[in-house]
Amino acid sequence: DAGVIQSPRHEVTEMGQEVTLRCKPISGHNSLFWYRQTMMRGLELLIYFNNNVPIDDSGMPEDRFSAKMPNASFSTLKIQPSEPRDSAVYFCATKPDRASTHGIVFGSGTRLTVV
Amino acid sequence: QQPVQSPQAVILREGEDAVINCSSSKALYSVHWYRQKHGEAPIFLMILLKGGEQKGHDKISASFNEKKQQSSLYLTASQLSYSGTYFCGTEGGDYKLSFGAGTTVTVRA
Numbered sequence: 001d002a003g004v005i006q007s008p009r010h011e012v013t014e015m016g017q018e019v020t021l022r023c024k025p026i027s028g029h030n031s032l033f034w035y036r037q038t039m040m041r042g043l044e045l046l047i048y049f050n051n052n053v054p055i056d057d058s059g060m061p062e063d064r065f066s067a068k069m070p071n072a073s074f075s076t077l078k079i080q081p082s083e084p085r086d087s088a089v090y091f092c093a094t095k096p097d098r099a100s101t102h103g104i105v106f107g108s109g110t111r112l113t114v115v
Numbered sequence: 116q117q118p119v120q121s122p123q124a125v126i127l128r129e130g131e132d133a134v135i136n137c138s139s140s141k142a143l144y145s146v147h148w149y150r151q152k153h154g155e156a157p158i159f160l161m162i163l164l165k166g167g168e169q170k171g172h173d174k175i176s177a178s179f180n181e182k183k184q185q186s187s188l189y190l191t192a193s194q195l196s197y198s199g200t201y202f203c204g205t206e207g208g209d210y211k212l213s214f215g216a217g218t219t220v221t222v223r224a
Contacts, residue, residue, distance in 0.1 A: 033212065042117075043157075043202060043214040056211055091156060098210040103147050103159030 002026075004107035006092050012113045018080040021110045023092030024073060029105070031098045034067055034077050035091045037109075043091075049075065050098045082114045116140055118205045120215035127193045127222045135188040135218045137203030146179050146186040147204035147212065150197075157202060160188075190220065198222045 005024040013019050025032050034046040047057040049069045057067070064083070069075040079086055089111050093104040118139040125133050137146065145164050149157040161171075163179035163186060171177075174191040190197055200217040 031210075035214075042216045045211060045213055048211065050210075056209065101145070101162060101164060103149070103162050104204075104212060105159065106156035108156055 004029075004092055004094050004105055006090075006107035006110050008110060009108060010111045010113075012115065013082055015083055015114055016081045017114075018078065019082045019086075019112060019114075021077040021090050021092075021112070023075045023077075023107060025075070025092070025094040026105060027073075029094035029096055030072065031095045031100070031104075032069060032075050033093045033104060034075070035093060035106075036088045037091060038088045046077070048098075055098070079112075082112075084114045087112055087114050117213050118203055118215040120201075120203055120218050122218060123216070124219040125221070127190075127197075127220065129195060129222060129224055130192050133190045133193065133220065135190075135201055135203075135220075137186045137188070137205070137215055139184045139205045141184070141205075141207050143179075143181065143184055143205050144208055144210070145206045146177075147206070148177055148186075148188050149202045149204065149214075150199045151202065151217075152199045160201075193220075193222045195222050195224060 007022045033048040036044045046059045047067045052069045067077045089109045091109045093106045095104045147162050148160040151157040165181045177188045179186045200219045202214045202217045204212045204214045
């Protein structure tokens with residue numbers, strides 16, 4: 001099992017540019033979470049999906065952020081336009097089902113730097 | 116609502132014990148514990164479901180007091196490999212997993 005795969009691992013972009021982060025969940029995992037980690041705010045839940053449907057997006061900071069899960073094998077988190085305060089490590093994490101008693105498995109993360 | 120963890124940091128010598136606490140203001144379905152090494156992703160340690168159970172993983176164990184909405188992680192006879200930041204994650208009936216601010220554990224030889 002390849003685990004949760006995120007791309008890119010690192011992204012440096014200029015303020016105002018569009019950024020798209022990608023995630024491939026573990027096969028068979030139907031719940032997918034996007035988290036953002038910073039020193040100041042810790043691990044923040046941005047949005048989570050179950051069976052490709054967004055269940056809770058109350059953590060999405062503002063309209064500049066959007067997330068999609070077009071199928072069970074792929075999810076994206078888009079920031080447009082990006083701002084320096086968006087700089088953080090973004091993690092995608094998955095588990096078999098939202099009611100599962102398994103822990104969530106994190107991807108390696110995408111380190112985003114907006115200059 | 117994010118759970119509250121304490122202490123923020125702890126420094127141990129090899130072989131010493133430590134306790135990390137996690138509390139929540141909302142009714143919990145489960146409590147998760149994760150450890151993160153610098154520059155890496157958090158790794159799942161264990162999950163505790165409501166029912167007040169206690170679990171163990173090597174010499175790391177945890178308890179969950181459902182009535183008090185509190186969980187504790189016990190590091191026993193600590194090893195150098197236990198160093199890292201420990202996060203508790205709490206899950207309510209909405210299945211949202213929210214994390215505390217973390218406890219940085221440093222184990223020295």
